Amino acid sequence: MFFHRKELIVPIEVKKPDPVFAQFMLQQFGGATGELTAGLQYWVQSFHCPKPGIREMLQDIALEEFNHLEVVGRLIEEHTRNVEKTLTEADEKTIFALRGKGPHLVDERGVSWTAAYINEGGDVVRDLRANIAAEAAARETYEILLNRAPDTGTKMALHYLLTREIAHTKMFMKALDSLGKLTDPVFGNVKPDESVNVYYHLSANGAPLRGPWNQEPEFTYIADPAKVLEQQHELTGVGKH
Ligand SMILES: [Fe+2]
Numbered sequence: 001m002f003f004h005r006k007e008l009i010v011p012i013e014v015k016k017p018d019p020v021f022a023q024f025m026l027q028q029f030g031g032a033t034g035e036l037t038a039g040l041q042y043w044v045q046s047f048h049c050p051k052p053g054i055r056e057m058l059q060d061i062a063l064e065e066f067n068h069l070e071v072v073g074r075l076i077e078e079h080t081r082n083v084e085k086t087l088t089e090a091d092e093k094t095i096f097a098l099r100g101k102g103p104h105l106v107d108e109r110g111v112s113w114t115a116a117y118i119n120e121g122g123d124v125v126r127d128l129r130a131n132i133a134a135e136a137a138a139r140e141t142y143e144i145l146l147n148r149a150p151d152t153g154t155k156m157a158l159h160y161l162l163t164r165e166i167a168h169t170k171m172f173m174k175a176l177d178s179l180g181k182l183t184d185p186v187f188g189n190v191k192p193d194e195s196v197n198v199y200y201h202l203s204a205n206g207a208p209l210r211g212p213w214n215q216e217p218e219f220t221y222i223a224d225p226a227k228v229l230e231q232q233h234e235l236t237g238v239g240k241h
Contacts, residue, residue: 009070
């Protein structure tokens, strides 16, 4: 059941309407990293989450994202209306000149929103990891928008939205941690084979660059994978034509 309260989750004040900036903001309305994508992604995931607490969190955050979608929509509306007297040449080339004022379900290039932006599957670990990536993408977009925002009121609203993406990231990470999967990449019922800790150095030139992602004792570093694979194929006959 849903209700709609005629009140924004964060107040907005736009002093300097800017249709060019509003077009950039469309990414967070009808774009891949936007609030519609996030809200629908977490909502759909909640239906196949077997853990009641995590399921409720996914629903709560999904609804918060719809609140954010409303804020972004209102910001776009405010940045595109009452601008007739101040329209610049650039403003007249925006999507709003043709499609009309206010938000549309397209991104800043006019590309229609698509469910293909949504990353969801049947496993809660997979879904929570996808959500951390989604929040990172949204946070990055908000930072770019924040730097371009034409007035303080818009900046304040965007700062709030950026902050909430970080808050959601923390929640998703804690949920993964509660499943013991924040630092453990293995999940599901199929155990990986012995290659799970092997690092193949496939960069052909320059000195090998080493770090925790390819170091012993966690990883076996194969400096010359071609040679090793050749030896393995000799032994097993696999890969020979
Ligand atoms: Fe979020």
